[in-house]
Amino acid sequence: MKFFLMLCCVVVCITAHTQSRRIIVTVSDDNHLPVTGASIELKNAAAGVSDSTGRYIFRQVSPGPYEAKVSMQGYKTVIKTGVLKNTDVSLIIRLHPESHTLQEVVVQNNSITTRKKEAMLNMDIVKAGFIQQHLGGSLMQSLQRLPGVKTIGIGSGQSKPLIRGLGFNRVVVLDRGIKHEGQQWGADHGLEIDQFAVQEVEILKGPASFAYGSDAIAGAVNIRRPPLPAPHSFGGDVNLIGKTNNDLLGTSVNMYYRTKKWMTAARFTIQDYGDYKVPADRLYIYDFAVDLYQNYLRNTAGRETGIHFSTGYTGNRLKSIFYLSNIYSKTGFFANAHGLEPRQVDAPMHDAGSRDILSPYQRVNHLKILNHTTYTLNDHQLELETGFQNNLRQEYNHYVNHGYMPAIYPDSLNIPRNLERAFDKNVYSLNLRDHIKIGNHQLETGINGEIQNNTINGWSFLVPAFNQQNLGAYVYDKWRVSEKLLLHGAMRYDHVHLAMKKYTDWFPSASTVNGTAEKEYLVRADNINRSFNSVTGSLGINYNTNRWELKGNIGKSFRVPIAKELGANGVNYHYFSYEKGYAQLKPEESYQLDLGTAYDNSIVRVQFNPFFNYFPNYIYLNPTAGHDYFYGAGNQIFEYAQARVMRYGGELQVKYQPWENLSAEVLGEYIYAKQLSGDKKGYTLPFSPPASVLFNVTYQPVHTGILTNTYLSVDYRITAAQNNIVPPEKKTEGYNLLNIQAGTSFPLQGQKIEVSLQLQNVLDAKYLSHTSFYRLIGLPEQGRNLVLSLRIPFSFKPAVHP
Template sequence: MRYRVYSIITLVCLAVQTFAQQADCRFPVEGLVIDSVSREAVPGASIRMDAGNKTSFSDEHGHFSFNRGCSGKAVLTVTALGYQPYRKELVIGGPLELTLQLQPTRLNLQEVEVRARKPAAPGVNANTTVSGQQLEQTKGGTLADVLKSVPGVSTLQAGATITKPVIQGLHSNRLLILNNGIRQEGQQWGMEHAPEIDPFVAQSVTVVKGAEGIRFGPEAIGGVILVKPSALPKQGGLQGELNLTGSSNGAAGAVSGRIEGGLGNVPGFGWRLQGTGRASGNGSTADYYLDNTGVRELNFSGALGYSRKKVEADLYFSHFNTEIGIFRGSHVGDTADITALISHGRPFNEVDFSYQVDAPRQRVAHSLLKLESHFHLSSNSHIDLIYGLQQNKRQEYDIRRGGRSSIPSLDLTLITQTLDLFLESMNSRGWKHTVGLNGLVQVNNNTPGTSVIPLIPNYDTYNAGVYYIGKLSQNNYQLEAGARYDHKYLDALGYDKDQNLYGGTRTFHSLSFSLGGVIYFSPGWSLRSNLASAWRPPVVSELFSNGLHHGSASYEIGDETLESEKSYKWISTLEHQSDRLRFDLSLFLNRIDNYIYLKPSGTFYQSIRGVFPEFYYSQTKALLTGGDIGLSYNLTKALEYELKGALVRAKDLRTEGYLPWIPSDRLENSLAYRWAGRESFVKFSHLLVARQNRYESGSDYAAPPAGYQLLGLEAGTSFLFGKTRVLLNTSISNLGNTLYKDYMNRFRYYAHDQGRNITVRGILKF
């Protein structure tokens, strides 16, 4: 009897215990995975809980969660590429919130460079990221200078002071730039309107070469550039960075500083302050100065962030302010003078060096306010809400009589508001779903008092888009498909030189699609392929401009009947990564219906301010094909060979002729010797740019210039000075001081490109 009673009591106790255990498996366990040194989020970490054999992965913000943790003891095991395995024992008695700090493993710079070549942007499209040492070697330059190291990327210039990126033959409004997650909206419609972004802010810059119209909306026909600052610190402590650069050409100098930290008594709170000042005088070619080509720049930014439980919020503000001199030799008095100048190919009057910036010049101020909220719904889903407010004020000054050069001839203020909302979720079968909404409201006004008929009218524009992307990830392949619909409304109004009212309303809309995938071969090989459509409605300058564009020293005429561009781009990329070889080869085909381009008229426009080449906007069917290659091979442990090449073929399908302003074929070779753990290096490079032979004879004011070859030399090292990390590097571009012209320079009619330039950089990290 006793035995029976004891057995019954034991069984009841076990049942109660089992029931209690089941009832207690409701405790959420969540937290952040961060780098113990930089305090930045570690995305893609695998977190395994032995109790219940559950696995979670940290998202791009470093967040992870388990919805149901059972009471009692449990062990978390965390693994991530580039970090030592981490193990933590837990006692679960209620909801837990953890911060897991991973210790970085010792990775040499070669491995860091390999990791930088991996896709850093969402999606299956080919992309390349510039970061780490490669980014540090471009400090003091423009955003376009940073991107020139990426195969398939070149630059479009307006003299010595203004550069903008070109990806596989396309530039300006066909490239979408995301500045800290906000699409950059300035007066970027001009060839000489450079992006108003301070590269010192960036921790990484990623180039996505495929058409990304689904994910990012209109104007992503040629690709996307993602400028991303480092994540805000989430823990207490103070850290910072000081950059100092100096260049011989233009006697240029730049200083940029950053300081950031957290609050120890407020976990999850982070802040950052950053500022940059830059100045240069007249640039020089191999044997003469370029008059009035100085630059003055002053930028600053600040950020606040808070991360707690299921919510993260970030507030970011930046202000970019620059004054840019326009080469004075591009402004001449009459038709005979400009014809003689183009024939001569260089200024008749040589000048001395000067820091003074006079008319013609540009003054641009761009402010950006961003508010982002990130909501963790579960370990596999989240919602992001991003609001952006931008003000872009552009003033262009011309040489005017009667002492009126201090009054702008073009004075525009552009206000843009954007709102992005998207939901991402992933299931256990490897499917990731993204549903999003985008909205944009834009108002542009001419400021009165210029005494000049505005080049473009006042306008308002409204854009709304909705999209869906589905992505399946398996062990040896990924598949992705998406669709998007956009609608845009434009209302413009202005007066022409005869006081006639012009403008009106236009409505544009389009459906876009994307289909692509990645196959992973062994060992280290992968093949990416993507077919996508994208579109771009004509901007106001293309529709209605009719006047002197001072920044480019040209007279431009729009066409209000222009239709939206529609692109169908196919791009495939073969990639390989191993200990000694890193290789990628991209081939692309881009069919663009209603392709809009600026066509030389062959005549000159005469005004009281001088004589200028005349261009008008035209539309055709275009086909762009080509490819680019990037290769890096370790000949020995210390000696590395690198190859980069690109070619683009652009045909006008209506006339069977060639399109203007397409980059020439280019090939760059370099040889680098690295030692001391690859932190010290010497690198010698050779760039070959061919003559652009694919152009219509007589269609331009001057035939494309001859091809050229440039030599370059770089060297750098780093060391510890107490607790401060010091990085020093120097570079010499155009080592042989070659006198040359580049076809993609709008001022090649009047002058040569930059001569030898020695740049010295010092970076202190503390």
């Protein structure tokens, strides 16, 4: 009898489960854009919050009447009722704002604050509005207002990221979940990202190798996937930009279309700019005097284009989006500072026009094809990301012979006469993740795989060609112990194999063998095969109350030595140096402790994020007493070596908002680094940014008639002198910088036009940035620059088909 009753209970439970259905709620606003963070309540069921696509799914809902309530601060509450039968129900709910003034601010702040509170690492999150307000020549230049974030600037349109003083291959850049792979090792190689196509960026500070593998030793710049357009929407926007310093003109046009389940979007960006100005009319490059015509840097003009296309399907369980982009740029190198030594140039020819691009210059083309697919199955959310990238970078210059190179370029050489160097990299990537919720645990497991093939060309040699394979697996657990306490734990294993290819000179060099003078083709790089294995991990804790946020994280990261560090053997024309790799370098390891504390009482917010970092085997480029005469003009030889390094510092943010329309903010940062062993024991690290503090005052009037989101903002940055250097670096003096931003929005035929204006370097200050590429030759940063940008959105109401 007991067995029979138990059997009946099981049958009833199974029957009830099989009869349960799902209610899928999608929330959007008046512009058909998804609303993130909306509270969704189902009567007699648990409540939820809409995700970045505006969706939340109620699972295992019993058939019968239902009542769904959607609410969000700044919007009118919506209640929908109906009857759930034998099929799933999809509810599309449109929220209408109660106050246009509060609409965007409330949505963004709530979502960002929650994500930052629950993240294991210290994190900054910015949206497209922040980028437009602080628009620089590149994405990273637009982001360097954030504390702890700097750039290695290359002229007016190229830059690469520094996080807490570390950059190059120590910072991972992710674009839609896939590692962005270019030629990260070069200070003159910019980041091939179209900032107009960026909707949201996460800056992760700290040991992020557990999630992204090698190179995330300092952190990551995560360019997140843009939210999908709302169902049955059709629209886009036009961005216009102009700059006075280098006479830049640019536009970016975006369009999207979505039915209920299918979407397509496209964007085209083009920018054209001339030589940029500095507040100086004469420079001294290694004591070589260079006069500047009307303050212009010769041959720093450029052109950039970006083409983007995405299409895909989104259903109740399956979502798959394909993305294609092609970023192309042609930019000149400052003509007086590219080569084996400072040299005279044809000044009348270069000064005849500010927009022409003459030798030396570079062409970079980055092709990217990605797919992101998610599939929801019960308590699992599976994610698959696949990608292909091709990065082609070519440097062009007049042929100049040095050492034993022939005086006249041979016609028989199968290399274009002006192709100095070329790097052609193909990258195949795969990420597979599974998100599982078990009780109070949110588990994430995943594997990452990557194959790289990098070939070289040109009559000059620096870095050998190579093939590289990466494979990693990890597990991450976020355990919600209580409403206030979160614990984090992660573990990862990586295997990397790197095979570098032999390179022999195309010209003979003189040598002496047993007292006899001979000529031979010297081998610059040998075949090298290295395999690396690493286990990394991280532990973290978050404790959040209504006003306090406390965070702690300790972790280990790693980085495999790159081909340049292992096999370089040539002149770096941009540094006037001869660089040599060391084939026996060990993988770089980093141990880091990160802390974070924040207090917020709605009027004052104070946040302090200190860190301590130790490298047992930091890889650095060490200047020696030797000089090269085979391939250069007596350039000093630099060799890669390893040393123990200790670093510490932190960021401080204080925001005071006594009234709704007025706020003041202080952003400070400090980094100290010291080498504890090796030839440079006692010195710091190259490109170590000096301490700085930024003071900001922002006024946002509440009532401005037809104008909305109006603001006037003033930034005043004080940067200390950097006297703690590594020879042959030079000290840089401190400086003060004043920037002004203003903007507003106004309606035009039913659309909201956004206008922003910046005046950068208001006082036309002459200063050197210690993290600038051109700082090495004493070249100051850009002078005064007025930036005007205009965003014009448009939308249509397509016919809705059942």
